Amino acid sequence: MRVAVHVGQLLQPVPGGIGRYVEHLVRTLPAVGVEPVAFGAGPPPSLLTAGHDDDVPYVDVGWPTGALRYEVWHRLRRPVVPVPGDVVHATSLAVVPAGKRPLVVTVHDLVFLRHPEHLTPRGVSFHRRGLELARREAEAVVVPTAFGRDELLAEGFDGDRVHVALHGVEVPPGVEVPPPPDGSPPGAASRFPPGVRPPFVLFVGTLEPRKGVVDLLAAHATLRRSNPDLALVLAGARGWGTALDLSAAGVVALGHTHDGDLDGLYRAAVALALPSRYEGFGLPVIEAMARGCPVVTSDAGALVEVGGGAATVVPVGDVHALAGALERLMVDEEHRADRVVAGRRRAEGFTWAASAQAHAGAYRAALGAEGGVGG
DSSP: EEEEOOGGGGGGGGHHHEEEEEEEHHHHHGGGGEEEEESSSSOOOHHTTTTSSOOOOOEOSSSHHHHHHHHHHHHHHOOOOOOOSSSSESSSOOOOOOOSSEEEOOEEEEEEEOOOGGGHHHHHHHHHHHHHHHHOOOOOOOOOHHHHHHHHHTOOOGGGGGEEOOOOOOOOOOOOOOOOOTSTTTTTTGGGGTTSSSSEEEESOOOOOGTTTTHHHHHHHHHTOOOTEEEEEEEHHHHHHSSOOOSTEEEEEEEEEOOOHHHHHHHHHHEEOOOOSSOOOOOOHHHHHHTTEEEEESSTTTTTHTTTTEEEEEEETOOOHHHHHHHHHHHHHHHHHHHHHHHHHHHHTTTTTHHHHHHHHHHHHHHHHTTTOOO
């Protein structure tokens, strides 16, 4: 089976979590008998070409590019993607026109419905349109969690069309680097990007309103009163929204962080903190757990499901609870060790191979439904 997979997210300035999903998906599909043909409006994205021997076939669909291309697709439903494939997969709510072929759409979350204040007005409008196109045209819809499935059922989607495909985690081989008690092992500085030195709390994600970074900055300021050496490392590009004040003592903003640096940060952090206001999955949760990094999240969206009891969960927006959970991981060694073990076990249940297999099931279902919903 050949599937035309839209990888336009990899052409964005900030590919984010969706970009990581797209990259791993197209690389893993061949192992489950699916031949992906990647496509986007632009030259091949570097994430598919740099440092990889297993090149994924790629088609540049040409002009128009960027946001204009997406608007044309959404408003006119043309041009039909000129890419070979038995199925067309829109990997986000940039819903490509599949023509007469069956369409599969991935819906990552419904933040644009549940918390529209966390997106731009244009973003809300765009995603609402994409959701309606998915409802009308997609033979199969993929979601990353049971939470996501329930969200779509609440919006009137037919449950038989919705397929859960959990994301995975990939841990490169390497020497385990647990954070040392004194925070200053020999050679530590060489393992991290400039300006980073243990001990530190880690945040991974785009710096935008729904990620709860404002709450994390406040919790860090509270912790610094009794832990003046504690840093807060923000690994992620700036997104939209009100500019954050990152000038406080101990705050290190790295911007976009390469996987090699990110791996070392996960392994050495006191904890990963993800106090989001809404998440459809939260890839950093399992990426951190797989590397022995304890995790503290809010109770928003799919985070409780993904954490699966291995993450410490605090009420969304509760700065006091967030600071308390992080401090306990710093001072209670037994508790920390328990969270590390639980996290590793939890992460074992998330593999890109299993995700690819679930996607293959959605593609087969879409082929079986050909002539149905999207006719």
